[in-house]
Amino acid sequence: MEQLGQNASVKTITTTLQRDAFIHRNAQRFMTFRAKARGAATYSKRVGALLLLLSLTVCNMPENRSKTGESATPRAANEQPAASDPAAVHRRAVAIDMHADTVQFIVDEGADINLRVAGVQLDAPRMREGGLDAQFFSIWVEPQVYGFKGERAVARADEQIAAIRALAERHPETWTLATTAADIRRAADEGKLAALMGLEGGYAIDEKLESVERYYRAGVRYMSPAWSYSLSWAGSSGDPAGETRGLNEFGRRVVGEMNRLGMMVDVSHVSDKTFWDIVETSTKPIIATHSNCRAIANVARNLTDEQIRAVAKSGGVVCVVFYPGFVEPGWNEKKDALDRDIAPLVQEAGRKAVGRGSARRIARDRVREREYAARLAHVPLARVVDHIDHIVRLVGIEHVGVGSDFDGIQATPRGLSSVADLPNLTLELMRRGYTEEDVVKILGGNVLRVMEEVERK
């Protein structure tokens, strides 16, 4: 979830025939063969469409992509995909997204993400298309609405947790609630989607240490101390208080309790001072669930090279986020200028909105998203991969992952407009020379390693 009221809804799928969009479509079709190499697969039988696609692919894909064409006919059981086939590499990998805000749509709009939902960036069908095995759902409490602590904040978090648990309980053929690395591997083997949870901001722990264990027992496996607003015990990168606020004594005890229980500590959104206090306090690997590099896009939500080195030194992972404002330098300034232009439209939409919870914010965001798509230049997917490259150059392949922030962002890179587009990321990585082993680490292997480390008592 990004900044004040920045929540995405209506997804505008780009229809241009630019290169990224072209790769996107090809990859998406290939991923209808979402048959895990491990077994349990069902092949699409749309051979006619795929033969057409094969010819398009051979004509248009970069040369090292041409082998993807072999996916266009269902493989015999003993036939192994070529090592350089990005679609095959993608579906063999256990893919984990560390951050999406889809729960807001479930609790406030009644979205049933077991089905394809218009206007969200993540649901079960799109996860299947995108070859995503596991999703960490953000349990996000908007402090301006529900309080920085107290009963309402607790209730808002609990409501979201209940929604994710209900999703897995009602659709056990599709979803499984996961809390460990082993759970994720098992789900991937069984062809199920793993649902996990992380708290985005510690408002709902209500300044009580015992709440950390309560959320752990409810299934929450990471927490970022702050979202865009500082709390009494931790500073945020999003407000002036965060400029001088780190962890206080209680905040340090919270981190210690997370370490003890085996809950990952997330540094996305925290202030720099809080970041360094976490580094000093945590005895386990730390993670950034959805942050990029300040060396490329110099915004407070991204990490400096020094911070990326510290995450790596802890054994942790920086998971790159797809929000254009954190991907592309200067994008936020253009967005801010446009925001001033469209402010009357946005306010009007909020006034007219009916419904509970975040309904007003969602209505405002829908206008923002429509206007951003129409009036701001699209950021290419390749720019996201530039951040991955930077992290890899800085600290190696072991410390980078993916945290899309889908359904928490009002604009997406071209070629990454929903989770269904995730194979495009693998295409671009392999185009740049990343091997299958590298891709497996980036898509989820590194996160599994951190989870196992943090789970160890």
Ligand SMILES: [Zn+2]
């Ligand atoms: Zn966020």
